[in-house]
Amino acid sequence: MSNPLDFRGTTILAVRKDGKTAIAGDGQVTLGNTVVKHTAQKVRKIYHDKIVVGFAGATADALNLFDKFEGKLEQYNGNLTRAAVELARDWRTDKYLRKLEAMMIAVDDQRMFLISGNGDIIEPDEGVIGIGSGGAFAQAAATGLIRHSDLDASAIAKAAMDVAASICIYTNQVVTLHEI
Secondary structure (H helix, E strand, C coil): CCCCEEEEEEEEEEEEEECCCEEEEEEEEEECCCEECCCCCCEEEECCCEEEEEEEEHHHHHHHHHHHHHHHHHHHHHHHHHHHHHHHHHHCCCCHCCCCEEEEEECCCEEEEEEEECCEECCCCCEEEEEEECHHHHHHHHHHHHHCCCHHHHHHHHHHHHHHHHHHCCCCCCCEEEEE
């Protein structure tokens, strides 16, 4: 059972269409049943602005993983696949890291990965993946828009995040969006 005083809730979504990838994250941070921040930055460009990472989960855990992932990218010269594999391996085998409760989406101009503490590195089939409390809502909306609209990746990500915010109480409409 989670502690009611844990910082919770977010939605991160990555969409790839027509050679462009957009990754979006909402800005809401919730403590128990109270919104304590509306404009958190959970999506960031890293490694010379060539990689975008979004994170969900316990805030301190997510920031810790973000820092470790950035170190792996430096160590492996920006190779996203290798850095993701090494982070997932460390995350799964290290006693301290194993206890961290967070997930990440990392994208570059070629690849898109969900990285979890279970050692999972998942590359989606359809070029869309969502994590966090509203991730499934955003992913479903984005998948429908990819299949049935002419919108570009950024417009799809923004529209899908709006859908998630209208359904998920832990997601708001203050969205940070980066495109590669």
